[in-house]
Amino acid sequence: MIHGTHNALNDERNDLIKIFINGKFYPRHEAKISVFDSGYLVGDGIWEALRLHDGVLVFLELHLDRLWQAAAAVGMTFTFSRTELIQHIWKTIEINNMHTDVHVRIMITRGIKKTPSQDPRLTISDPNVVIIAEHKKASAETKEKGISLFTSTIRRGTPDYLDPRLNCHSKLHEVQALIQAIEAGADEALMLDVNGFVATCNATNFFIIKNNEVWTSTGQYCMNGITRHNVLRVCKENHITHFEKNFSLFDVYGADEAFVTGTFGGLTPVTKIDGRIIGNGTYGKMTERLSNLYEQLIINEVKTNTYGN
Secondary structure: OOOOOOOEOOOHHHHHOEEEEOOEEEEHHHOOOOOOEHHHHHOOEEEEEEEEEOOEEOOHHHHHHHHHHHHHHHOOOOOOOHHHHHHHHHHHHHHOOOOOOEEEEEEEEOOEEOOOOOOHHHEOOOOEEEEEEEEOOEOHHHHHHOEEEEEOOOOOOOOOOOOOOOOEOOOHHHHHHHHHHHHOOOOEEEEEOOOOOEEEEOOOEEEEEEOOEEEEOOOOOOOOOHHHHHHHHHHHHOOOOEEEOOOOHHHHHOOOEEEEEEOOOEEEEEEEEOOEEOOOOOOOHHHHHHHHHHHHHHHHHHHHOOOEO
Protein backbone atom coordinates (compact mmCIF):
# COMPACT_ATOMS: atom_id res chain seq x y z
CA MET A 1 0.00 0.00 0.00
CA ILE A 2 1.15 3.55 -0.76
CA HIS A 3 2.08 5.24 2.52
CA GLY A 4 1.08 8.87 3.01
CA THR A 5 -1.49 11.31 4.35
CA HIS A 6 -4.14 10.17 1.86
CA ASN A 7 -4.05 6.50 2.81
CA ALA A 8 -7.62 5.19 2.99
CA LEU A 9 -9.04 1.85 3.96
CA ASN A 10 -10.23 -0.14 0.97
CA ASP A 11 -14.01 0.10 0.48
CA GLU A 12 -15.65 -1.90 -2.30
CA ARG A 13 -18.73 0.36 -2.18
CA ASN A 14 -16.72 2.92 -4.14
CA ASP A 15 -16.88 0.68 -7.21
CA LEU A 16 -20.61 1.40 -7.40
CA ILE A 17 -20.75 5.11 -6.64
CA LYS A 18 -22.58 7.56 -8.87
CA ILE A 19 -20.80 10.76 -9.85
CA PHE A 20 -22.44 14.15 -10.37
CA ILE A 21 -21.63 15.88 -13.68
CA ASN A 22 -23.56 19.04 -14.56
CA GLY A 23 -26.81 17.99 -12.92
CA LYS A 24 -26.80 14.30 -13.92
CA PHE A 25 -25.45 11.18 -12.25
CA TYR A 26 -23.26 8.56 -13.89
CA PRO A 27 -21.80 5.24 -12.74
CA ARG A 28 -18.10 5.52 -11.94
CA HIS A 29 -16.93 3.84 -15.15
CA GLU A 30 -19.17 6.07 -17.29
CA ALA A 31 -18.30 9.42 -15.71
CA LYS A 32 -16.50 11.43 -18.41
CA ILE A 33 -15.64 14.99 -19.42
CA SER A 34 -14.86 16.21 -22.95
CA VAL A 35 -11.25 16.39 -24.11
CA PHE A 36 -12.08 20.02 -24.94
CA ASP A 37 -12.72 20.81 -21.29
CA SER A 38 -10.60 23.77 -20.18
CA GLY A 39 -9.41 21.90 -17.10
CA TYR A 40 -8.07 19.06 -19.23
CA LEU A 41 -6.57 21.35 -21.87
CA VAL A 42 -4.82 23.96 -19.72
CA GLY A 43 -5.54 23.18 -16.05
CA ASP A 44 -8.13 25.99 -15.97
CA GLY A 45 -10.21 24.87 -13.03
CA ILE A 46 -10.63 25.06 -9.27
CA TRP A 47 -11.62 22.49 -6.65
CA GLU A 48 -12.64 21.97 -3.05
CA ALA A 49 -12.70 18.93 -0.76
CA LEU A 50 -14.68 18.34 2.42
CA ARG A 51 -15.72 15.59 4.79
CA LEU A 52 -19.05 14.10 5.82
CA HIS A 53 -19.05 13.08 9.49
CA ASP A 54 -22.15 11.50 11.02
CA GLY A 55 -24.44 13.11 8.47
CA VAL A 56 -22.85 16.56 8.70
CA LEU A 57 -20.63 18.35 6.19
CA VAL A 58 -18.17 19.79 8.69
CA PHE A 59 -16.76 23.29 8.20
CA LEU A 60 -18.83 23.64 5.04
CA GLU A 61 -19.04 27.43 5.07
CA LEU A 62 -15.25 27.74 5.37
CA HIS A 63 -14.83 25.43 2.37
CA LEU A 64 -17.41 27.32 0.30
CA ASP A 65 -15.82 30.65 1.20
CA ARG A 66 -12.52 29.29 -0.11
CA LEU A 67 -14.17 28.00 -3.30
CA TRP A 68 -15.89 31.30 -4.06
CA GLN A 69 -12.68 33.20 -3.35
CA ALA A 70 -10.85 30.92 -5.80
CA ALA A 71 -13.48 31.63 -8.47
CA ALA A 72 -13.08 35.36 -7.95
CA ALA A 73 -9.30 35.06 -8.13
CA VAL A 74 -9.35 33.29 -11.52
CA GLY A 75 -12.23 35.31 -12.96
CA MET A 76 -14.66 32.40 -13.15
CA THR A 77 -18.38 33.18 -13.05
CA PHE A 78 -20.56 30.49 -11.51
CA THR A 79 -24.01 29.85 -12.99
CA PHE A 80 -25.29 28.57 -9.63
CA SER A 81 -25.63 29.86 -6.10
CA ARG A 82 -24.09 28.52 -2.90
CA THR A 83 -27.46 27.10 -1.96
CA GLU A 84 -27.75 25.28 -5.28
CA LEU A 85 -24.26 23.83 -4.98
CA ILE A 86 -25.01 22.60 -1.46
CA GLN A 87 -28.14 20.93 -2.84
CA HIS A 88 -26.06 19.21 -5.53
CA ILE A 89 -23.62 17.97 -2.89
CA TRP A 90 -26.43 16.54 -0.76
CA LYS A 91 -28.06 14.87 -3.77
CA THR A 92 -24.72 13.20 -4.52
CA ILE A 93 -24.43 12.00 -0.93
CA GLU A 94 -28.03 10.76 -0.83
CA ILE A 95 -28.00 8.91 -4.15
CA ASN A 96 -24.94 7.03 -2.87
CA ASN A 97 -26.59 6.29 0.48
CA MET A 98 -23.74 7.85 2.46
CA HIS A 99 -23.67 8.95 6.10
CA THR A 100 -20.15 9.14 7.52
CA ASP A 101 -16.45 8.67 6.67
CA VAL A 102 -17.06 10.24 3.27
CA HIS A 103 -14.71 12.46 1.27
CA VAL A 104 -16.38 14.87 -1.17
CA ARG A 105 -14.40 16.42 -4.02
CA ILE A 106 -15.92 19.33 -5.99
CA MET A 107 -14.22 20.25 -9.27
CA ILE A 108 -15.26 23.20 -11.41
CA THR A 109 -13.64 24.11 -14.72
CA ARG A 110 -14.26 27.15 -16.90
CA GLY A 111 -16.05 24.97 -19.44
CA ILE A 112 -15.73 23.46 -22.91
CA LYS A 113 -13.41 25.17 -25.42
CA LYS A 114 -14.17 25.65 -29.09
CA THR A 115 -10.60 24.62 -29.84
CA PRO A 116 -7.49 23.84 -27.78
CA SER A 117 -6.36 27.20 -26.45
CA GLN A 118 -5.59 29.15 -23.28
CA ASP A 119 -7.95 31.95 -24.30
CA PRO A 120 -11.02 32.00 -22.00
CA ARG A 121 -12.98 33.79 -24.73
CA LEU A 122 -13.01 30.52 -26.67
CA THR A 123 -15.06 28.84 -23.93
CA ILE A 124 -18.42 27.84 -25.41
CA SER A 125 -20.21 26.36 -22.40
CA ASP A 126 -21.04 27.10 -18.79
CA PRO A 127 -18.56 25.88 -16.17
CA ASN A 128 -18.36 22.10 -15.83
CA VAL A 129 -19.20 20.90 -12.31
CA VAL A 130 -18.16 17.47 -11.07
CA ILE A 131 -18.84 16.12 -7.58
CA ILE A 132 -17.22 12.87 -6.47
CA ALA A 133 -18.23 11.47 -3.08
CA GLU A 134 -16.36 8.39 -1.92
CA HIS A 135 -16.42 6.19 1.16
CA LYS A 136 -13.02 7.07 2.62
CA LYS A 137 -11.83 6.37 6.12
CA ALA A 138 -8.31 7.46 6.93
CA SER A 139 -5.87 4.72 7.86
CA ALA A 140 -5.29 4.64 11.63
CA GLU A 141 -1.97 2.92 10.93
CA THR A 142 -0.71 6.00 9.09
CA LYS A 143 -1.51 8.24 12.06
CA GLU A 144 0.20 5.90 14.49
CA LYS A 145 3.24 5.23 12.31
CA GLY A 146 3.64 8.75 10.97
CA ILE A 147 5.16 9.76 7.66
CA SER A 148 8.58 10.76 6.36
CA LEU A 149 9.30 13.91 4.34
CA PHE A 150 12.01 14.95 1.90
CA THR A 151 12.77 18.61 1.21
CA SER A 152 12.19 19.24 -2.47
CA THR A 153 14.28 21.60 -4.57
CA ILE A 154 11.03 22.89 -6.07
CA ARG A 155 9.87 26.01 -4.26
CA ARG A 156 6.45 27.30 -3.37
CA GLY A 157 5.71 30.20 -5.70
CA THR A 158 5.04 33.82 -4.88
CA PRO A 159 1.51 35.28 -4.99
CA ASP A 160 2.35 37.42 -8.03
CA TYR A 161 2.31 34.47 -10.45
CA LEU A 162 0.46 31.56 -8.80
CA ASP A 163 -0.77 32.20 -5.29
CA PRO A 164 -0.22 29.05 -3.16
CA ARG A 165 -3.58 29.70 -1.49
CA LEU A 166 -5.42 28.96 -4.73
CA ASN A 167 -6.90 25.45 -5.03
CA CYS A 168 -6.49 25.19 -8.78
CA HIS A 169 -6.10 22.26 -11.16
CA SER A 170 -2.56 23.37 -12.02
CA LYS A 171 -0.69 21.15 -9.53
CA LEU A 172 2.25 20.05 -11.66
CA HIS A 173 4.89 21.71 -9.47
CA GLU A 174 3.49 19.87 -6.45
CA VAL A 175 3.52 16.58 -8.36
CA GLN A 176 7.15 17.21 -9.30
CA ALA A 177 8.00 17.89 -5.65
CA LEU A 178 6.29 14.67 -4.60
CA ILE A 179 8.13 12.67 -7.27
CA GLN A 180 11.43 13.97 -5.89
CA ALA A 181 10.40 12.87 -2.40
CA ILE A 182 9.30 9.42 -3.54
CA GLU A 183 12.53 8.90 -5.47
CA ALA A 184 14.43 9.88 -2.30
CA GLY A 185 12.57 7.18 -0.38
CA ALA A 186 10.22 9.49 1.53
CA ASP A 187 6.42 9.50 1.68
CA GLU A 188 5.76 13.15 0.80
CA ALA A 189 7.58 16.40 0.05
CA LEU A 190 8.41 19.37 2.24
CA MET A 191 8.56 22.60 0.24
CA LEU A 192 10.39 25.82 1.03
CA ASP A 193 9.37 29.32 0.00
CA VAL A 194 11.37 31.53 -2.36
CA ASN A 195 13.36 32.89 0.59
CA GLY A 196 14.40 29.45 1.84
CA PHE A 197 12.00 29.33 4.79
CA VAL A 198 9.74 26.32 5.34
CA ALA A 199 6.39 26.85 3.60
CA THR A 200 4.25 23.72 3.37
CA CYS A 201 4.18 20.21 1.93
CA ASN A 202 3.06 19.14 -1.53
CA ALA A 203 -0.53 18.44 -0.37
CA THR A 204 -0.68 19.37 3.32
CA ASN A 205 0.40 22.14 5.69
CA PHE A 206 3.36 21.71 8.02
CA PHE A 207 3.84 22.34 11.75
CA ILE A 208 6.63 21.77 14.24
CA ILE A 209 6.69 21.70 18.05
CA LYS A 210 9.59 23.32 19.90
CA ASN A 211 9.59 23.58 23.70
CA ASN A 212 5.80 23.04 23.77
CA GLU A 213 5.30 25.89 21.27
CA VAL A 214 3.43 25.27 18.02
CA TRP A 215 5.10 26.77 14.94
CA THR A 216 3.83 27.00 11.38
CA SER A 217 4.73 29.22 8.44
CA THR A 218 3.55 32.79 8.05
CA GLY A 219 0.87 31.76 5.57
CA GLN A 220 2.32 33.89 2.77
CA TYR A 221 3.50 30.87 0.79
CA CYS A 222 1.39 28.00 2.09
CA MET A 223 -1.95 26.54 1.13
CA ASN A 224 -5.04 28.17 2.62
CA GLY A 225 -5.81 25.08 4.68
CA ILE A 226 -9.06 24.73 6.60
CA THR A 227 -7.47 22.18 8.96
CA ARG A 228 -4.48 24.50 9.43
CA HIS A 229 -6.93 27.26 10.36
CA ASN A 230 -8.68 24.97 12.83
CA VAL A 231 -5.45 23.83 14.50
CA LEU A 232 -4.53 27.47 15.09
CA ARG A 233 -8.07 27.99 16.38
CA VAL A 234 -7.84 25.21 18.97
CA CYS A 235 -4.41 26.49 20.04
CA LYS A 236 -5.92 29.90 20.72
CA GLU A 237 -9.00 28.51 22.47
CA ASN A 238 -6.88 26.25 24.71
CA HIS A 239 -4.15 28.80 25.47
CA ILE A 240 -1.44 26.84 23.67
CA THR A 241 1.44 29.08 22.61
CA HIS A 242 1.55 29.21 18.84
CA PHE A 243 3.27 31.22 16.14
CA GLU A 244 2.90 31.86 12.43
CA LYS A 245 6.48 32.75 11.62
CA ASN A 246 9.44 32.25 9.34
CA PHE A 247 11.63 29.29 10.26
CA SER A 248 14.16 27.21 8.39
CA LEU A 249 15.35 23.62 8.16
CA PHE A 250 17.77 24.50 10.97
CA ASP A 251 14.74 24.73 13.26
CA VAL A 252 12.98 21.74 11.71
CA TYR A 253 15.84 19.30 12.24
CA GLY A 254 15.94 20.26 15.93
CA ALA A 255 12.18 20.13 16.48
CA ASP A 256 10.66 18.06 19.28
CA GLU A 257 7.74 17.00 17.06
CA ALA A 258 6.34 17.67 13.61
CA PHE A 259 3.02 17.03 11.92
CA VAL A 260 1.04 17.91 8.81
CA THR A 261 -2.61 18.88 8.42
CA GLY A 262 -5.22 18.18 5.76
CA THR A 263 -8.95 17.78 5.32
CA PHE A 264 -8.74 14.03 4.77
CA GLY A 265 -6.13 12.93 7.30
CA GLY A 266 -6.60 15.60 9.96
CA LEU A 267 -3.28 15.71 11.85
CA THR A 268 -0.61 13.22 10.77
CA PRO A 269 2.70 12.94 12.67
CA VAL A 270 5.98 13.39 10.82
CA THR A 271 8.71 11.17 12.20
CA LYS A 272 11.56 11.69 9.74
CA ILE A 273 12.67 14.55 7.48
CA ASP A 274 15.57 14.26 5.02
CA GLY A 275 16.67 11.08 6.79
CA ARG A 276 16.79 12.76 10.21
CA ILE A 277 14.61 11.43 13.03
CA ILE A 278 12.37 14.16 14.45
CA GLY A 279 12.20 14.13 18.25
CA ASN A 280 12.03 10.53 19.37
CA GLY A 281 10.53 9.41 16.07
CA THR A 282 7.09 8.63 17.47
CA TYR A 283 3.62 10.14 17.75
CA GLY A 284 4.43 13.15 19.99
CA LYS A 285 2.39 14.16 23.02
CA MET A 286 1.60 17.68 21.78
CA THR A 287 0.67 16.37 18.33
CA GLU A 288 -1.65 13.85 19.95
CA ARG A 289 -3.19 16.55 22.15
CA LEU A 290 -3.81 18.83 19.17
CA SER A 291 -5.25 15.94 17.18
CA ASN A 292 -7.68 15.16 20.00
CA LEU A 293 -8.68 18.83 20.25
CA TYR A 294 -9.27 18.93 16.50
CA GLU A 295 -11.38 15.76 16.63
CA GLN A 296 -13.40 17.31 19.45
CA LEU A 297 -13.97 20.36 17.26
CA ILE A 298 -15.45 18.07 14.60
CA ILE A 299 -17.64 16.38 17.22
CA ASN A 300 -18.92 19.79 18.28
CA GLU A 301 -19.68 20.65 14.65
CA VAL A 302 -21.69 17.45 14.33
CA LYS A 303 -23.57 18.13 17.57
CA THR A 304 -24.66 21.58 16.45
CA ASN A 305 -25.56 20.03 13.06
CA THR A 306 -25.10 23.42 11.43
CA TYR A 307 -24.35 21.96 8.00
CA GLY A 308 -26.45 18.81 8.03
CA ASN A 309 -29.02 18.15 5.35
